[in-house]
Amino acid sequence: MAWFSSLDATVQVAVITICGSVSVAIITGIFGLIKKDNSSKGKSDSTTINQTSSGSNNTFIGIQNNHKGGKNDE
Numbered sequence: 444m445a446w447f448s449s450l451d452a453t454v455q456v457a458v459i460t461i462c463g464s465v466s467v468a469i470i471t472g473i474f475g476l477i478k479k480d481n482s483s484k485g486k487s488d489s490t491t492i493n494q495t496s497s498g499s500n501n502t503f504i505g506i507q508n509n510h511k512g513g514k515n516d517e
Contacts, residue, residue: 447455 447458450458
């Protein structure tokens with residue numbers, strides 16, 4: 444720590460600020476990963492299929508929408 448105490452006061456503040464910012468970013472990222480893992484445990488892996496169709500004679504027109512989970516799936 445002799446190199447740190449030999450630095451100018453402004454540079455010491457900058458080094459401490461950078462270390463603090465990096466530490467906060469790492470901790471926030473870890474908590475974000477933990478929260479994401481816990482929230483994904485409650486979801487089921489089911490697929491809902493909604494299908495509509497219309498047709499006459501030899502013509503068949505259909506629309507199929509597949510939804511897994513909610514509106515904003517990932």
